[in-house]
Amino acid sequence: MNRGPVPGSRSHADPLAKAQAAWGADIPGEVVALAEACAAQPANAVAKRLGYSAAVVSNVLGNKYPGDVAKVFAAIRGALMGETVLCPILDEIGRDRCLAEQKRPFASTNSTRARLYHACKSCEHRVQREVPDAS
Numbered sequence: 001m002n003r004g005p006v007p008g009s010r011s012h013a014d015p016l017a018k019a020q021a022a023w024g025a026d027i028p029g030e031v032v033a034l035a036e037a038c039a040a041q042p043a044n045a046v047a048k049r050l051g052y053s054a055a056v057v058s059n060v061l062g063n064k065y066p067g068d069v070a071k072v073f074a075a076i077r078g079a080l081m082g083e084t085v086l087c088p089i090l091d092e093i094g095r096d097r098c099l100a101e102q103k104r105p106f107a108s109t110n111s112t113r114a115r116l117y118h119a120c121k122s123c124e125h126r127v128q129r130e131v132p133d134a135s
Contacts, residue, residue, distance in 0.1 A: 015039050015061055022063035030073040033080045035061055050075045051100055071127055075099055085125045089116050098125050 015038035019031050034057065037046045047054040052072065059065035060072055077083035078095025085098050089112065093101075102120050107113040120126055 015043075019061045019063075022061065028073065030076040030081070031060065031063075034076050037080050046080075049079050050096065051079075068127075071099070074127070087116075087125075088119045088123065095125075099127060102126060 015035040016032070019035040020027055023031055034046070037049075038057065038061065043054045043057050047057045050057070050072070052075065056065060056067070056072065060069065065072065074083075075096045078097065078099065083095040084092050085095055087093050087098060087101075090097075090101075101116050104113065104117070106117040
């Protein structure tokens with residue numbers, strides 16, 4: 001009969017153990033923060049807080065995420081590590097909210113949203129989208 005993991009050992013369900021195995025000795029602080037958050041609450045809840053899917057969270061922990069890891073790390077720093085930026089419209093906000101505001105479309109029916117849309121285009125905190133090579 002299986003009674004679960006042996007006390008004091010780490011199972012594959014342990015997010016920090018998964019991250020340490022995948023990232024090795026040079027594990028980034030953002031990955032540690034993500035793993036600790038996933039140990040404290042369900043990965044789906046952590047993913048929702050970051051604005052990503054649970055699959056992205058799992059892939060980042062496993063060092064297998066093929067997308068923009070720097071962008072995910074910025075969301076982790078804002079949502080889980082308390083990093084803030086100075087927004088020209090909203091004043092001091094979390095880095096995760098800054099990223100979320102950049103994704104939102106223009107809305108002429110909301111003056112704050114319209115101001116944010118225009119300010120985000122030239123803001124120093126903007127995450128630049130890569131332009132595909134035309135060759």
